[in-house]
Amino acid sequence: MEKSNVEILFTWIDHTTETIQQHADEPYLDSLAIALEWLFYEETSEMDDDIARQKIQKALKDIKLDQYTTEDIQKAVQFAILKGMKDSTQPQHLMTPDTVALLVGYLAEKLNKKKEKLRVFDPACGTGNLLTTVIKQLKQQTEVFGSEVDSTLIKLALLNANLQKQNVEFFHQDSLRPFLLDPVDLVVADLPVGYYPDDVRASDYELQAAEGHSYAHHLFIEQSMHYTKEAGYVIFVIPDFLFDSDQADKLQAFLQKNAHIIGVLSLPESAFKSEKNGKSILVLQKKGDHTSGPKQPLLVKLPSFKNAKAMDDILDQINGWFANYLS
Template sequence: MTTPVERLFTLFDETATILQEELQCTYLEAVAETGENVFHGDVLQEEVSELNAKRLKKEYKEIQLDRFTNEEIRKAFQLAVLKGMKEHTQPHHQMTPDAVGLFMSYIVSKFTGKYLALTILDPAVGTANLLTTVLNHLPGKQVKSYGADVDDLLIRLAYVNANLQKQPIQLFNQDSLQPLFVELADVVICDLPVGYYPNDANASRFVLKAENGHSYAHHLFIEQSLYYTKEGGYLFFLIPNSLFSSDQSAQLHTFLKEQAVIQGLLQLPMSMFKNEQAAKSIFILQKKGANVKAPKKALLAELPRFSNKQAMQVMMRKIDEWFATEKHE
């Protein structure tokens, strides 16, 4: 028996392969095209031959999207995107691993438990995989969400991904370190793009700009995110473990002390990464505001392997206890 995710992935994969040949485009572009077709239940590309158009329509007809859950749709689409990314990966086209996205969703829902309505921003939205994972795990809340990314293909995939899951996300195809036309957010989530930011002229607007040479993009993203967060709002970043040991970390430290309180730092299991240099953590900040108090002690933990159910249950209990004492839940 195939699972719903496998069935849906096969549809995306087979139809994208047909479109890739017909349109003479990359597999990843074809995934965006076929996702659009699935959403409309039709073949939108005029260049497709009559024979293949018939074949595609038949495939699309056989799949009824409303029989699948959002998470099934997201996972199947993600598998097709990952296949496409393997073909021509640029370093910044790395998708947040699923286990991390799910854990991030759990943490976001814990911190936003009391919110009935909230606004979420992901300033490095990519294909919207992380953002839709979080949205799918916030049932019963009124959520407005925004995503921005400089890469036009990734934004197209994000748009198709959001449509297929019926998640009304407002997407912006732009350099996220330029001014954003979004409401201030209650929550920012971001798998920080790590590296140097090439636009020195724009970087010069930021407090965290480098004294000389290029500035760190990941530092500027933290500053930009805080700028677009409401007072008392929460920020959840996936950060490189080297964030506080780099040559510009003293400046970052001072800036964070002024602007935010650190709620937590959760180190992801080493087993998830090729080497120590690639290792990441979830960094949780709260923007300073009138009623914001720093926790007596921040939520600090080294997470066990996500596949180790027992150790994860112990960790979840510790996190629950922290919330009970710090957040009085």
Template structure:
């Protein structure tokens, strides 16, 4: 079946190129995908491929590359390819934020910051920058962003994806817990990886370190994120539901009470996850500052299925009202 939409056309082109680069090199599909993105950016094949194959791909770029590519079309085309590559990859931390969730997090960032003229954002676990891109694509104000990622392959994809969408993003090849070069920001938005952090000597300096054994990587990232926020800055985090039930949860609760106010917790529909234990929620926090007040009522909700348009619209209208009542929107 012939690709029909611009997203499908672009995906077919980058996939064909990535498969070709992979078959003529020692690269994984994800590594080849980053190279493929660079070719789209340069509008030329820059790898050493057999002459005939190079000519075939360059002809495809000339003939099949959509003349005008919208930012969201670029993001979605790469997202499809990344999902394919992640099925091949064995690393457990390779996972994609579902599209509907990424868009919803963008809506929340927009509402929380509607009165700001410009914005600096950070994702301390950026991956391919898919979530960061989805959020940036929804912001109408001047924005710059920072992303840190320990996996070089994912960072290379983030680099070409940001370039192709013409986003002002500075990317760092860093373990965010050990070292984070980003300046203070207005918003931290992230799909937090869950699990244990192996470097006990690094975790030692954190308030949220474990008393015994390895600390939780998601706890340490929350603490690091709060230290990188400006006073009154926001966190919009995708977190595992089990986070509040672990043996280290009381320490996290106390830390959050000391450093931030909880604005809301939105539980994602269970239908999005294979089993209940993999369920996630969106956690909204605000770092304490001179003008920060705890809302009289936090935004607590169980979100309906994203495919149930009427129920979702009703929920969004209730949220819009809440943002207005709290003074985030006018």
């Protein structure tokens, strides 16, 4: 059987990454960043091992990036990142599933239809999969920003965006520290879940814990609201236990004061490894002088993404809800 473009490109990326890994003694994800950089610039930077360098230089001559669509490139890079993440023990080295990223993009497009220009920000961008998937679905001119503290992930995010010819400005920093960034129209994020170790920094937040470490996912919500314009939208992928935790009352009070809840879409259990990892999509609008929440928020339990008929029915209902809300 003839291989697809995605398979050919993935095989090339994977093989080159493994060659670098063997000779540079780096983890797979770090070697992948080097391979993608060489692929983007079409040249190898210095490598101690002459034989390995010659092998990769020859391989670079065999691949022509302009023969691949941005979708081919995104998929091939995704497969390589997923392979690297299987070997990684770090919990933050997880990627937002494609189906979930497409759904976030669909909601973002619906909510911002009437805007001619959009500023978009992902404060927890990881390898950039959610961000690049969302901006591809937006019809208008966009200014795009992403932030990530992990140096390997942000390198992969930058190369991912470059290879897909997406113009994104990245911040390599702790996203719970201040940004040199004007407020944006739209924030999207797959919330990192856990405790934030910097209690001094957390003390600047309304959602800091009364004692002990604060929840990073709560602080990310507050930080995102801070960098959103009045009447702007925020779309989070959240853990299902977000409103059941010991600090949930404080979070609900904060949201009531600062935002309108536009909707909650409960994602199918089949999209995640176990029920414990269940997630939903939370859609908020930052309050402004002329904003008001919907009479009835959009509350949806999504069927399995593999059930095309049920998904079509649900999307019809969501489209109907949006027609009503946006009018």
